[in-house]
Amino acid sequence: MYRTHNCGELRIKDVGKEVILSGWIQKIRNLGSLLFMDIRDYFGITQLMISKKLVKKNFLLGKEFIIRIRGKVVERFSKNNNIPTGEIEISVSHIDLLNSSLPTPFTIEDQTDGNEEIRMIYRYLDMRRNPIKNNLIIRHNLTLEIRNFLSENGFLEIETPVLINHTPEGARSFVVPSRIHIDKFYALAQSPQLFKQLLMIGGIDKYFQIVKCFRDEDSRSDRQIEFTQIDCEMSFVEVHDVLVFFENFIKHIFKKIKKIQLDPFPCISYSNAIKIYGTDSPDIRFGMPFIELNDLVKKKDINFLKTQELVIGIKIKKYHNIYDKIDFFLKKIENDNFFWIKYLCDQTLLSSNQSFLNKKILEIFVKYFKAIPGDFLFFSYGKKRKTREKLGEIRLKIADFFNLKNSKIYQPLWITDIPLLKWDKQFKKYKSVHHPFTSPKEEDIHLLKTNPKKIRSKSYDLIINGIEIGSGSIRIHNKNIQNFIFKHLGFSQKEIESKFGFFIKAFEYGVPPHGGIAFGLDRLVNLMEEDKNIKNFIAFPKNNYGKDVMINAPSFLEKEKLKELHLR
Known part of the structure; x- marks a missing residue:
């Protein structure tokens, strides 16, 4: 014993x-x-x-x-x-x-002396430490709760193929040579997208799968080349049905795992997210929406600004207690189309550009923003898109510098009405923003012939604290619209038949309205546990270069193996 x-x-x-x-x-x-x-x-x-x-x-x-x-x-x-x-x-x-044991390359303690690289080489030793072991337990508990919730709500867990055909669109695929079928290749599935739609065509009402997916992209601290999705699909639903159900799903997960009751999720359109926050994945924990100032600068005849395509600003409240540090921060973010105003506690007004911002102009802005002593104002101007992007970046830097991102607070929101298509300048053709199977909004379908870039899709992203946790859409269930989208993406009829023939054929047999969503399990658990590195929640992760340093993968194949695969 x-x-x-x-x-x-x-x-x-x-x-x-x-x-x-x-x-x-x-x-x-x-x-x-x-x-x-x-x-x-x-x-x-x-x-x-x-x-x-x-x-x-x-x-x-x-x-x-x-x-x-x-x-x-x-x-x-x-x-x-x-x-x-x-x-x-x-x-x-x-x-x-x-x-017995050799001396370990780092201490097996909660606070270890091992850096990330050495701990990944000896991952089996690293997981003896409580932080990694407990992270894997937390992930297990989360996965178990997800399975129970979805199963109890009528979802059927079904496995879909991992070895599939390569299809255009989306990220780069990993390809796998076939030994038996000479000069032919499989691709590792980037997602179960087509198969889960085929399950709906097959009469399955609700499907889910906790599934490994593969994308041949650069790894980062919040993304791996192989990752785990909570993949879901439902028949006979519209956008509202999906958002209501999965808002309840996320609320349930947070309540069971974190003992946190989340507030109702606000819902804003993609265009408003860009307009108000300069990004399609805004962190709304600390407010600071953009205020548009074009009407003000024209009304007040502020010469150097009234000719700009866009003038916007944000206000930070009562941070007079770090005046001694703010100058260092301001030097890091200065640029040609940006200025700031400090409203000091003694009611003195200071600006980053005294040459064109006189006292009268400063007072106009202070009054408009209803600023009080101790507040800061930040402004950006120029071309619309670049101006919003720049102030969006500054807004996040401000939040980091002023410690406004409270990791104990979770504020989810839905981003909807995401553009269906975007223009690829390099290849001079349209690309799907989500994927080619996303349904356009009915009221925008007529724009397919006149202005495809203006078409809004029936898509939605779940953002929590500025991180995209889930993404989904209502799918196209009309064969003619699906073919029309393929052609807008530059596919010939031959390519449609070659790449998607099996899928289009299924459209001949009655496709129900359906839609779904996929959540990143790695990102979700990482966010819930207030970590910044998803590798801490994966048993055997890749490094930031997509390499497994423990088993030294990827590696070269012997000549005999290459010959067997008909690659030599």
Whole structure:
């Protein structure tokens, strides 16, 4: 028997019991005739009290050696209130060495001395530490709650193929050569998009899958080349139905996992998000919407501004307590089409450009913004798109500098009416903003012939604290519209048949109105746990260059293998 109890369960009520424990040696403290050791397993840590004679007689021990001990539970003289087993210890009567260990490349402690690269090389050691182990437990609990909620609400979990055909549009695919079918390739699925739509055509009412997806893109701290989606689809729904259900889904997850009751999710259009925040994924925790000032500068005849295509500003309230730091921050964000106004506590007005901002103009802006002493005003002007983008970037830098992003607060919102198409200057053709199967709004379909860039789609993104957590749409269920979209994307009839023939054929047999959404599981758990690196919630992640440094993947193939795959 390796154990009668685990290393995290014994308590003061167990004093007097004879027990067997197995685990890794966490610490060794030599007190002369006695050794005190901490033994650790998945469940926790227990202190051992061992006679030095008992150890000397047998073998040497070190950190991360695996041992099995037999002994009696006794009350601990010097109690440790930081661990659940801190009131007891084990008086060891017998010890076996199960396995030895080399010195570890970093300390197996909550606060380790290992950097990210070395910890990823030895990931199996890293997950012995509580932070990584607990993250994997949290991910498991979240996944379990997701499965239970969706299953209880009529969703059927169905697996879809991973090895599929490469289809144009979207991100770059990973390709897999076929050994049997010479010169032919599979692609790893970027998402189950077409298959989940085919499930709806097949009469499945609600589908979900927690699924691995693959995109041959640059990795980042918030994105991996292989990632996990919570993929969902529903029949006979419109935008409102999807938003209501999945708002309740996210609220349920936060309440069960985080004990947080989220407020109702506001819903704003894509165009308003760009107009008000300069981005399609705004963080609304700290307010600071853009105020348009074109009418004001024309009315007040402010010469250098009234000719600009757009003039916008934002206000930051009462941050007079860091005047000594603000100058350093302001130097970092200055540019040609930007200025600021400080309203000091003594009612003095200072500006970044005294040459064209006289006192009268400063007072006009202060009055319009209803600023009070201690406030800051920031302005941007120029071409509409660039001006909004620039002030959007400044807004986020301000929030970081002033510590306005409270990680304990979660403020989700839906972004809707996202453009259906965008113009690709490089290839001189339209591309889908989401994917080619997204339905246009009925009232915009006529624009397919006249102004495709103005078409709004029946799509929606879920943004939480400025991070895109989910994205979805109502799908096209009309064959003619689907073909029309394909042709707008530059596909010939031959290409449509070659790449999507099976899908278009299914449209001949009655396609129900349907729609869905996919959430990034890695991002969701990362956000909920207030981390900035999704690698901390993935058992075996890739690094920021898409490489698995533990197993050294990707790697070269031997010539024989290349020949077998007809690649040589």
